[in-house]
Amino acid sequence: MKLATLPVAVRHVSVLSGSKSLGALASRHYSTQTSSSKSANPSSKRRAVTPFNDDGRVNWTDLSRGEKAARATQQTFNFGFILAGLGLTGAVVYLLFTEVFSPDSRVANFSRAVDLIKKDTACQAALGDPKKILAHGEETYSRWKRSRPIASTISQDRFGVEHLKMHFYLQGPLNSGIAHLHMTRHPNHGDGDFEYKYLFVDVRGHQRIYLKNADDDNPFGSEA
Template identity: 45%
Template sequence: MSLVHLRPSPLLRPSLLLSHPLLPRTSQHTYATQNSSAAPRRRNVTVLSDDGRYTWGELSGREKVARATQQSINFVVVLAGAALTGGVFYLLYTEVFSPNSKTWQFEKAVERVKNDARCTALLGDRREIQAYGENTWSRWARNRPIATTFEKDQQGREHMRMNFHVAGPRNSGTVFVHMVKPTDTNEWEYRLLALEVKGYSRVVLEERHDPKVGGELKIFGIRWK
């Protein structure tokens, strides 16, 4: 009996099965297209969307202009903020902490009244004395403003006149302040500091008259020796 050798059909070879027209196949081109579509797309850099993730060398010409514009705007904003902060500190110093401010002189005058035995005899315990300004018609205003006026005389000296109210456990009264800033100095000098309580004599803490000019007293434009 003879043996019959069977050969595999050429149609069943693996190489032929992969290239058979009726079978689906995935080419390298399709695989590369899928990989490229899955990769994140680069976002364009604009003035509003620049977050610094791309270096300067990676930017196009238009994107470099956008980044430069954004940095310029940020620089201007920082400068404006610094100028505004400096202005606030300057205003706070000149209006509150400077010895030439009316707030400073107000606090100083209040302390003078509290430390004077004649004033505490009329008003009461210095620890209970309160000082405040004028009443205001505005219901939104929390602080009572201090009545203050500034003016200059013929010699160029600056005058400050101020009055405020004080109240203690015994009585209440009004404090009058008149100060002058000479032309050769930058410090205020008292011309008058007095307390008036209704029904009592005026208490004068400071009172100075203007000295004679060149050894002569000038009144109404006439110099008197």
């Protein structure tokens, strides 16, 4: 009896083990398909790319037509913004150079005129110690007390000659006054620098003091 039942028992065990191996293979196949399907669609869970949220992390080949258009729009806007910034920076640099740092700027001509006034003996006698003479622009109603712009104009006549006209105020320990400056720049002059037409100072109680006068043979003389 025992010898007759032994083959049956062995066959039953083999069938069970075979069914377990088939189940394991099926589960592995299912998990492989699931993982491959997830990896095959990595973009299914990412958010859509727009001109406002594109950070460049998604490859160009993975973008749809609409997303490619959005990225192109964003890059075009960024490029235009950069160009506008460069243009604005260039304009500011040009303005600073022409108005401040250039040898023929208004600030440079103002500083040279003030130096001439401080060195002139007639101005020293009328205003006082040159080290204490202050020059400033127009009084304003601004709450910033140091905001005193220099009143100046640059114009061009029919002959192409540029005219720089300026006036500013002087304050010394003895008196106060007003300086008037007129400079010209001729287009046919090789150096292209401004030249003095006149520079004079009016001080209350004193006669007009000329420091530069192109119509006078002695431009450094003072009016008698």
